[in-house]
Amino acid sequence: MSADDQPGLYVESTIIMTTVRVVSPFVLTFALFVMFHGADSPGGGFQGGVIAGATVMMLAFAYGIETTREWVDVRVIAALASGGVLTFAAIGLGAIALGGNFLQYNEYLFIYEEASKYGIELVELGIGAIVASVAIGLFLLAAGYGHVVDGEGGEA
Amino acid sequence: MVEFETALLAVAGAFVVFAVVALYRVFAGPTTFDRIIAVNVVGTNTVIAIALVAGAFDQSVFLDIALVYALLNFLLSIAFSKFTVERGGVL
Amino acid sequence: MTVPDPHRLLVPVDDSVTVRNTVAYAIDQAETLRRDGDAPVELHFVVVPGTRAVDPDAPEELGAATDLLDRVAVWTDEDFGGDPPEGLSVTLEVVGADRYLFSPGDYADVLLEYAADRDIGRAILDPEYNPGGAAPMLRPLEIELARNGLEVEEAPVEREARQTVLARAATLPKYLSVFAASYLFYLLLSPWKPLDFFTGAITATLVSALLAPIAFSKQPSITRVPVQLVRMTIYVPYLLWQIALANLHIAKVVLHPSLPIDPTVVRYRAAVWGDAPVTTLANSITLTPGTLTISVSDRAFNVHSLTDNSRDDLEAGGLERAVRFVFYGREAAAIASPGERDDCEEVTYDG
């Protein structure tokens, strides 16, 4: 192909990048805060997970999708999702093992007086991990539509 | 005491009215950019209205919602700037 | 009506950033077809002028259309190295100039009519094709064309994007400062129960591990950052004062019955360097009197200003001086204003 002049080079905006860079640690902190405080405020694992996912999307919009795809390892996403499921299942089934119902937190009270609260937090964290990884995964998948997926990310 | 909270609610109502006024631009366009900048204003006004309601009822949990809404509003704008600019490119 | 011939290519062109590459690709395809088969190949470049072609400013629209076709003609000459070879003909045409076109469907109708008249069986589309201006055009157009038996293909031209490094090398000061900021923020949000100190530590660890490589572009310096923060606290009241002035100004203009605005774009080379100063200055410009940063490349800001006196403010360079003071210290503030340096020029958009 003999087109010498490439279409105008697109450069990411410094302003957007810097703003996102400054804001992102606080947004992620807020996401985790929401995850940990599901019991006594509006929020919880689902909302926190979505905000955490939004942090990654924000980076992707500022820095470019491909750059972010390289940064976010597919295996990390897969590990997050499966780790979340495992936490959820372990806490839930643990209660059954102790003679209660699925996710019956007060079965754990013999360990420590506030154990049921920690149980809830752990489950929220698990849900948050699942939601965040699914949100990021879906986003990268949708953004990569039409691109050749290289490597063996298929099993994720 | 009652007066003061009513005043805050009234201001919140005013912001909602302004959001509705800005909706005219979302409707009229003419370009997508005009619509998005108007949506951004609607979003900002929504955040302020939620925050004012939080102040009026002294409900700090509403502030969390406003914070998330502000985040989404920002996300919308930069996402949009990406989607229009990079057709045939990165997206 | 005869059977559509896939050796006849329809290429709708429009003044987009990728039009040159699309033309090159179409010519490439036509060449391949000609070499592979013995059937004559026809290449049709068509321009569909904008929606107002029957309006009073139609001559202008049509002029733009023929200009574009002239450019396409030059490009085809370039790519063929002269006239098109034997068995390959190039047609350049303006179509649909006699009617109003609104939706992608209307454009598709015009193109389909043209294609049917000349038994065209294949279309190559520019990925940035968007003659209507605002509404996204490509996808609906593709569907419309394909539904009427045209073989549709999107020219594989990618707009090149320069990517920036996302994560940089992370060092201990970076981790520590992100950890501290995150932990502080978490504690300020939380109700200070014993558990919060623990979950806050987990959160801050996670956040610093993930985002410390991103949050800074330069190494944070223990000595410089506090000084800059102190100077920032001096800058903020000044900025707030400027913002208040700006808003009174805007309010006056916007609420004035005759809307006294005279917008121009000024290209402005600011004497600041680095991400943080540039962003501070750009956002400050956006927030203050009648100016709005449109784009930044290297050191040049494209600033859109609403009225004349806001342009003068920009040339006086008060904000630039203040930002230089915040990031580089007091000596750096005392340099010539952009107006004196001759670093402002008006950008004109020609016809």
Add this chain to the structure above:
Amino acid sequence: MTPLEWAIVALAAVGAFFGGVAAVGIVRLPDIYTRAHAASKSDTLGAVLALAAVALAIQTDLSTIKAVFLLLFMFLTNPTAAHAIARAAEDQGIRPWAAENREGDP
């Protein structure tokens, strides 16, 4: 009402005024760039004033800090958002409206 409450109401009311300017500007101004002026400046100031009022008004311990964070967040992101949209518009080749074509444009 106490003086503090008067201050809160005054802040909120001035904020509402600028919010109104932003809304009117969005509707009245002729093109995307001028509208971005209204959206970035007036709406940011409106937001900052109204949120300052909320920060003063809210009584629960640390909620004031939350309102301040919201304020800072808006202050930082609003101009960036306006810039992002204006930049996209410029990139797509939308020309700024100029005073000469005052008659031609609606």
